[in-house]
Amino acid sequence: MRQLKLRLPLLLLALASAPALAEETPSIISPEGEHFTLTPVEGGFMRLDKRSGAVSFCTAKEGVSVCRLGADERAALEAEIERLRAENARLKTAAAPPSTLPREEDFERALSFTERFLRRIMRLFREESSNDGKL
Known part of the structure; x- marks a missing residue:
């Protein structure tokens, strides 16, 4: 109108x-x-x-x-173009998938768990191999 x-x-x-x-x-x-x-x-x-x-x-x-x-x-027309630009930007932001990459802290924490796990496994293997020679 x-x-x-x-x-x-x-x-x-x-x-x-x-x-x-x-x-x-x-x-x-x-x-x-x-x-x-x-x-x-x-x-x-x-x-x-x-x-x-x-x-x-x-x-x-x-x-x-x-x-x-x-x-x-x-x-x-310029007002309508500006409104459409703003709506387009809002829709692009809403449609963007959230980042699925872990944060740096999460990565470091997982790496620490992995390192501790591998050290414990290696220790168990060494203990087992030393016990195999004694029997």
């Missing part, structure tokens, strides 16, 4: 700024189902996006059309 409020003043301004031109030249309306409606205005034409309601001022120079969004629409 807020976007509609932002676009409505631009559309009214565009229509009010070129009433004489609009009376002389009929509007160029895209066929039903098309995405844009074009209306000639002084210095170019206004392009209305029929799906989003965005209004752009377009000019044609050297066979190339250049369209610029109104300031309100540009600010709304």
Whole structure:
């Protein structure tokens, strides 16, 4: 709804700024189902996006059309892009698997247990081998 409020003043301004031109030249309306409606205005034409309601001022120079969004629409688009970036970052953080690697302290503790175990096993083997020779 807020976007509609932002676009409505631009559309009214565009229509009010070129009433004489609009009376002389009929509007160029895209066929039903098309995405844009074009209306000639002084210095170019206004392009209305029929799906989003965005209004752009377009000019044609050297066979190339250049369209610029109104300031309100540009600010709304930039705000939406920033919101989506923040949401994307939040979702990436939430989806990242937690680290499964042990902490340094955990690693050192496990290594200490392993070392003690191996020393005890080696001592038992030495004792067994020395007892085998006595029998």
